[in-house]
Amino acid sequence: MSTLPAGRAVPRLFTIPPSVPFLPTLTDALLDGRLIEGFAPGNDPLALASATIFLPTRRAGRLLAEALTARMPAGVTLLPRIVPLGDVDEDALAFAESYTGPPRAVPPTTRRLALANLVAHWRGALAGDDGRVAVAAGPGAELALADALGKLIDEMAAQEVPWDRFDTLVPGEHDAYWDMALDFLKVARDFWPALLAERGEVDASVRRDTLIAAEAERLVRQPDAGPVIVAGSTGSMPATGRLLATVARLPRGCVVLPGLDTHLDEPSWRLLTDEAAPAPSHPQFGLALLLGRHMATERARVTALAEPAPHGREALLSEALRPVATTEAWASLDERLPARAIDAAFAGISLIEAEDSREEALAIAVALREVLETPDATGALITPDRDLARRVAAELLRFGVAIDDSAGEPLSESVSGRFARLVADACAQGFAPVPLAALLRHSLARFGLERVALDDAADALELMVLRGPRAAAGPQGLLAAARSFDPTLHHRSDPRAALGEDTRQRAADLAARLAVGLGPLAALEAGTHPFATLLAAHRAAVEAAWSGPDGGAAEEDSALSELAGAFEAMAEGAGLAAQMSLADYAAALPLLLADRPVRPPLLAGARLRIFGPLEARMIHADRTVLAGLVEQTWPSTVRTDPWLSRPMRAALGLEAPERRVGLSAHDFVQACGAPELILSRPRKMGGAPTVPSRFLQRLAAVSGPERWQAALARGDRYRRLGALIDADPRTAPIRRPEPAPPLALRPTRLSVTEIETWLRDPYTIYARHVLRLGPLAELDETPGAGERGSAIHEALGAFARDFPEGLPAAPEAVLLGYGRQAFAALEAFPAEHALWWARFERLVPRFIAWERGRRASARRVFAEIGGRLALAGGRFTLTGRADRIEQLRAGGLAVIDFKTGAVPTAKQVKAGISPQLPLEAAIAAGGGFSDVPAESTAALTYVRLGVTELKETSAEAGELAAALATETRARLEQLIAAFENPTRGYASLARPMFRGRFGDYDHLARVKEWSTGGEGDE
Template identity: 35%
Template sequence: MSSRPHVFNIPSGYSFLEQLATKLLSDPSLSGLFDAKTRLQDYTILLPTRRAVRNLQNLLLQKSGTDALLMPEIRPLGDVNPEEMIFAEAEAGLTGLTGLLPAEVTPHAPSLLPAMSGIERDISLMTLVQAWLETSGRAGGLASTSKLTAELTALLDSLQIEEVDISKLASLVPDEFSHNWQQTLEFLQILTTAWPLHKQEIGRCDPSERRGLLLDRLTTLWNNHPPSGPVLAAGSTGSIPATSRLLQCIAQLEKGAVVLSGLDTQLPPEGWAQLKNEHAHPQSGLFHLCEAMDLQRSDIQTFPGLQMKSSTDIQCARATFVNQALWPTSLTGRWIELLTNDKPSQNLFENMQIYEASDTRSEAGVIALALREALETPEKTAMLITPDRQLARRVTILLRKWGVEINDTAGQPLSRTSVGVFAGLVLQAVATDFSPANLLALLKHPFCRVGQNAKSHRQLVSRLELYALRGFRPTGDSVKGNNSYAHNTNGLDHIMARLKHAESEKKHIQQQSQQNTNDETLIGEVITFADKLRQIFKPLTDVPYEATLNNVGQALLEVMESLSRDDANISILWDSPDQEVSEHLEAFMSVMVEFIKAEDFTAPQSEWSVLLDYWLYQTSIRPRVNAHPRLSIMGLLEARLVDADLVILGSLNEGTWPALPETGAWLSRPMRESLDMVAPERRIGQSAHDFVQAFSAPEVLLTRAEKISGTPQLPSRWLSRLKALHAGLYEDICPWPDAERLSTLWTTVDTPPPPKAEKRPEPKPPADVRPDRLSVTQIATLQIDPYAIYAKHILKLKPLDPLEADVTAAIRGSFIHKVLEKFTLKYPDDLPDNVASAVRETALELADETAEGQAVLLYWWPRFSAVADWIADFEIERRSKITRIFTEITGSMTVDIANKPFTLTAKADRIELTDSGHVNILDYKTGEPPSKTDIEKMRAPQMPLEAAIAIAGGFEGISKNARIKELAHIQVHGGYPAGKIRIEENPDQLAETALSGVKKLLEYYADENTAYIPELHPDRVNFRDYAHLARVQEWMSEEDS
């Protein structure tokens, strides 16, 4: 062992890895520290992260000037904050550390238990938490169970990393002082008792626990058997106790050295001494490492051979400035001394910009512009460092919009890959009982084929959507208190019922899909397709509502495979030639293995997809994109020891960077102190050190958003300190370096040109394609919105029903019409003894046949019951005066328009023949009927035109020139009173006037020079099915202005 620890420093403002690589290549003996015969390949170098390992390897090869080089053994140390990165043995390289044990020692060392994966540990802990909650009578939903598990896992990691004896929890608070703490202790027995037994039973250990054991084993080994070659530990702050002990060991080795990054040797001694309790200071971590190694700051030498820069060097001046700005609070009063002594050169503000955006979108825009601009300079590299994933995604999307792919080292969650989304959609479809929206999302996923080729599958899904998925979605409830619908009103059974209902009524697909086809077998193909879907999902639908993850996982894999098989019976998911899909599938299967192993954990069907998404989200995947080699986005951990010509520090807001200090859910600050745990602010100190190192880059851009989602944000404490020191030292001679140019450029890029509003469309189709047949209700549409007639009858466009529609006034009105029609057909002559009861029974019978009817009665039954009573009185009074009733009767008449026949059609709700031979025409309304003025002025011509058709003998059973006695609107709304009758005056005159006016209207639109203009009378338009096609909002707002 060396009598004096070998600890060196590379100050801020220097490229750490570049200095390291340069010295190792030019002088492997490190200026005589090691034997002069030491070669580069003799070294073992330990670095904090895998990225730092790769970068040092690249630098060594690049600076060697050769194509091949005997490399030293460079391994990642695994010195990471567990809250920033979930430790995994394979990812952090601890398997590689085992390789550092000499062969003569390794066989005699007791083997370490393998570590559990993160998901395996989550499931095991969640099972124990779930069992405890059930035993204690506090069982809640999965949300509370998963939250408790996450908090418990965080506590377990903290205790293990900081090497705290868990048994000390019981003695933290005296028994007589806190009943609540005793209750908490009962729960924490999961950690103190159940968890150790579980680990012993399965022969596994926690990842953090195994890392500490492995590092300690290496420390003990090197203390007793020093390695033959030099060992260099570089860039670590020793924040983990086991790592700190290993660094102490390496520093004491005869052939060992520790190289620190960014130790501030200019911090006044009294400030350095205060760092024992200043945990949020950027030098705090290095202070505690020196304390653990029993070193004074003066004992630490500059790294051998470091080419010292001038104090006027931009990077060194910037490093000095930021270190002074972040002095401990007690020293800020000495800033005034910097005006005469040790004032950093003002050139530190060269190549430095600060942008405080109004919102996240603007912040992302300026960052994206800066990154894109960097590419204009050959060989220039640029990097965004931010802990804000939302900002990173925004920047990625903007650059992609400009044709630049950027490497985001954080990757993307597996849940957002195509494989993860597909699995989630399968479980969501089951959890929502195959709601139309969720089922369609699944069926339209690229991996879904259901035994078809891509084209056939798309066609079948489209037809299924048109036949059975659009429109009203039943709830499964019934006014009778049970589901009396003839078929199941939910799920795939309901879809089959709707398809078979359509088939029985011979509803041809042309009527629904606007396709010109006469193939009547199409609906049969869709039924076969839906039935196959039902069979494919059977493994999942057969799983009990409360099931183990084991059962759910196996069924999910079976369903996914079946759904993804094409017409050649090949799974386009499992047998995909796409390498990226294969990698995603491999990662997905690793999660599913843990899912399937969970034989004791049960979850309700509604939460299966939540659980899967939770664990898939924790698994990060690096997307295979052709990223630009000179650009990158990194988190705080990934960016350590990484250099770039331009460094952008994003999201500099309190709560983001730095994050707020958190004590966790279980331990207060005094409790943590009693257990000798580090202060929560230690993490802020680590982030502050990252900030100082990144701020010392050759070119730097600092950004923040003043508001996020409309909420004002406080600037980062470090940014505020920089502003304060700048104001005192440089305000008169050097302005604050706002990024005005980039801000102006983003405003220019982001501001679209003024929109050019379209004019109101005026289509003028040829006369021979104009309609020669319209219903009387469409005549009113022609008056107020001619474009709707053009779109429907000339363009043959029909609006699609929405997905999962609620009960609308139109659905309710249609159902009431059907009830009154069926009642009249059921009792055409003599009324039953109890008319009101018969009306109600008729409604319930219809409700049994349609899910829409069930929904109407479920929410409208009290009103309908009142309507039934009113209808009873209405029928009893009228039946004595009439001889025959026609219900829902169709009629038509032909008129001569522009020397061509034109047919007017109508469907009357009810026509009565009176005992005096006159005719009454009745129209049912569940809403407000048109006013008398509208009818008289022909703004509502429906009923007068029905009268004209009746007079012309256009209704079968009604003689020509029949006299119209009544035109009546029957309003049934269930209010008080439940219904009312309004009879129009002078029906014959109304009919004559309406027919004359309609002829003139039709003559006008028979002229091919007449345009079908949208919304001639906007205030009278009730249905705007074609407003988006006519771009009404665009030109109408322009005209209004």
């Protein structure tokens, strides 16, 4: 219930239309004497000091101070008392420092931790014997529920809903979940006020409202203290509304409302606050409540301080956003808004409908960059979509233009916040390669080293330990892997083989530094710990990771100061937080840091700025872009309260969630007054079609298709200009590379498996043997089909080597033993090991059955045996390692190759493009395999070791097998002779088997470039 203060009978109220610059107009009216009777400071630089001006935000206060100073003679004046007024998005008041009445506000982080702990205990109490409950678990879910609870507490305080009203909600009238949530809220009702009383604190919202009420009382007691002005507030909270009512009735007070709609017809205006069916989603709902509930006055008593801009956009927006219940009035729109008025309003509007967010950001960047072509012109991007804002800022950097983004970014996404998260993630994941590599590459990382020295050591440590299969977990596993690294175990083309002793020592030293600096935090990986213990260890680890010989650069000190403040805030509330594991702490850290914004310093003289809708309420720019105009972004999604259903909120007397839509609508209307207005939306976001904002849909309905298409055509210009920026100039396609190195650099030794590569993709041979480039293993690479095949080959080969002339007793058990040894290296990867070992167990009986059949015709078996053969008069050496060679009882050799993947067809083998088996036969016929008799080949056989079957495929047999070996050798001699010609180059993908395949060196050969230009079809 509203109580009107004593003083002026009729409140002194003004408004400034959205199309008029708010702060300059307010400044002129204040100095010219139009706001306060008898108060016209004009040219007197001392008179302003007696006034008090309340504004919604601190930023508005700074801009007003600049405007007042600029308007005074010589730019010198004593400024009035400018107070940022507590509104729905403000946490504190300037006069809070001087008023000591209410207790101190509980720090936000302390409240989050305490409420999250309460939620965690509640969930634990709800869990049954099986530990399952309908409430989501984990630090993220608990913090989200705690934030929702904190928001509910603040809503109840702001809307003056007492806690005991929960008792009026009858259990059993709602779904079981809501009854469960109500039970918890009743527990929170007792717990939270008691805890605050024990600490001598109150919620920030309670303190704010107390301070607002105290300020209102002070103004009533001292009505002649000086002029008092409240400007830009909608009075959305009861306490704020009462303050505005008080000031409006002071003898020397007034209120300046932002963008009061003077065009909406009176019946529609009254419907906004109709008790039976209010319209909380209307942009004027808050102002209608303020005038009716707190001011007890009519809209007609509000005086406009300036005439709207000639384009008359206010009338158009009033019609477009009129209450739903009166939209039938659009049928008679011509009577209130002639066509020429709509034409004038739409003349300055452009509409960008981009295909996606990327194109939208580029088109907006082009539109803002164009502003700088006009001297002194200003441009602003207004959007609630922070991702889009960052995209636009990045696109503007292509023009060398830095845009002032006053909203900043969450601490969790800042340089220092990401650094702290990487430290926690690396320790929580047992020094896993990916987070550890990211930490070492972070700009703040030092670990006691100069940046250059750290980069060198990190390069070596990455090659030695972090790439390829993961080392043992934890700092000691990393240290052991670094110290035991042996470069001789790697192929000469592998970069790891070239690491010298000094480089390896630097990597080992870095591993030791990591173990010392991060070890105490990593040691907390097991079990749960007090939050204070985790926080202290984490902070020490961050300091150890950041500290360098010089302590860090000045800009790094600045970045970490925000992080230090977050650590201090968390330490203050650590005693109220729940115990958690290190993994849970690392998962909760981004959420704990996200509520602390990091704002960059203002760019002095910036002509382009990015604002959120709240910040932009009183900002004016020559060209304004309203972006992200899709449903669920502007306006944002009406989220369901996890603690109260809609009927429960209504029963308690809380505002409907649609109230936020009304605030978004008011922000939209305020921003639409710019001389040049660009409205922007993407047709797709994340690959999914979007729905245009309801504000756009209503504008389209009122304006008509012709005007809408004209606005689209104007906006499409920016899309076309953006497309031109990204358009590639026409260039001749590059040709297939075919490098021809000197003969002295060409390889003279290849394996039988590389011969097929030489035939199909000579460029790979060039890169591997001439350039000596080896592909890098992936970070934290898990074993794949190659490792599985190697383990199977090792087991089968060891079995055959140890039993070359006969099978042992219980051969299945013996083979399983060899398999365990071969698969032991894969036990570090439990999922892969479990799957592949089960498949190997199923393979064993099939293989033994096949083995018994083969042994009947073989006198002796040779397995995993290496050999070589000199060719081209000794100028070239062919090497090979045969999976299995059988000396047959009937005479001759059978060369067998085991395949866990695809098997070459007999046609490919005979054509000479899959020459492995025939070349192994040629080596055998030439006596190149030690201990294997130099006999002709009687059979060439592939054995497919499949998951469900073991299949034998003959490539050739009998005399034809020996002839094929001889023929394939002759073809290889011809290939060797061809590449001994200095003009013969190593062409990329000369005879590829698969068009879509991507090899290790295709990026160097730029395959994707020349193959799409037609060269690949030659």
